[in-house]
Amino acid sequence: MAPTANRHRCNVGKPQLVVIAGPTASGKTALGVELAGRCNAEIVSADSRQVYRYLDIGTAKPTSHERRAVRHHLLDVVEPEAGFDVARFRRLAQAAIDDMRRRGKRVVVVGGTGLYIRALTRGLCAGPPADAALRARLRQQEAEVGGDFLHRRLQQLDPPAAARLHPHDTLRLVRALEVVLLSGTPLSQWQARHGFREQPFDTLMIGLKPDRARLYERIGQRCREMVQGGLVEELRGLWQRGYSPDLPVLQTIGYAQMRRVLENRSGLEEALTDMAQHTRRLAKRQMTWFRAEPEMCWFEPGQVNRIWTMVARFFQI
Structure with a gap:
């Protein structure tokens, strides 16, 4: 049974935000759009690849319909060759949240990059400066x-x-x-x-925990849909724009496999199999990360009404 929202009210008086987290292909985007539409919210994307312009299909960005329905922040922020790190994410996310609050909008954070979510909600471990x-x-x-x-x-x-x-x-x-x-x-x-003990927000953490077999099936389906939707053409278009195939973001899942196809080093089916395998491994790592979040309230992806009940209670709607 999912815990009640009452356990999250120790930070009453601080800015509120709802986080929707979970592994890739678990339905976070659709749920985020649904909930944000119900509660007059906008969405902050917490996805380390969706910040890049022109990388749409391979990063599973929200569709144009979803983006028209609910305003999204931190999509298409930088060029593919630009660096982007967790510190910059936190600064931009905080600025977006401040703007949303000034306009009377509630905040929903959606994504699978656990480090970004942790930095936003619990502080950033700085470490030595970049060299x-x-x-x-x-x-x-x-x-x-x-x-x-x-x-x-x-x-x-x-x-x-x-x-x-x-x-x-x-x-x-x-x-x-x-x-x-x-x-x-x-x-x-x-x-x-x-220790990540900072608590700048009053946060409700919603985690999606799909059945593993169903998730893996969905991952395979999504990979095929990406290719059918033009992933190879998207990568070719990036090359034609002058972006190097060796850019770090183009070495990530999906783009790396389709590069081998374009360079005639792999057949499409072989690339799809490898893409799905790497995506399953990513989903496993994401679940390991999110299971370590003590405040996460877990739900199956289809439990939209139960999730909405908790969100409405949290926002006191």
Whole structure:
């Protein structure tokens, strides 16, 4: 049974927000649009890939219909070659929330990037400042050695951090390596010391927990729908715009597999199988992350009315 909203009211008087989290393909976007439409809210996207312009199909951005129905923030924020990190997300999300509150809008945060959600709701573990030269060296080493070089190195230096990151998540792998190489202390230890005890908001955490077999079926279906919807053409279009195939964001799930198709290194069915497999692994890591959130209220994706009852009580509608 899902817990009641009363357990979340220790921060009464602070700005309120509802978070809808869960693994990829669990129905977060549709639920967020439904709930936001019912409670005069706007949505803050907490997705580390949807911030990039032109990456629409491969990142499963909300449809044009969903975006017309409810205003979304933090979509299409930066160009594909630009860097984007959790600190910038937090700044932009806070600015969007401040603007929404001034206009009398409620706030719903929707996404599967657990680090972004944690930073927004419980504070940010800063670590040492960025070092552009070190980052460049790490990326150069990855390009020269190939494979999962960065991930393998992080497994040696910070196994807990490596366990949470996809081998192709170059941005976060570089940051985790940067932290341990500059400070001598693994990122996982920085995070443990921080404790994430800040509470800037009165937050209701809603987690979607689909049946595993159904989720995996949905992942396979979504991957095929992405290809049928033009994922290969989207990637080709990015290349034609002048974006390098080696950009970190284009090494992520979906784009990496379709690159092999375009370069005649893989057949489409083989690429689809690999894409679905990597997406299932991502979903597993996301669930591991969100299960560690003590305030998460878990629901099956179809329990919209039960979720709405909790949200309405939380917002006192």
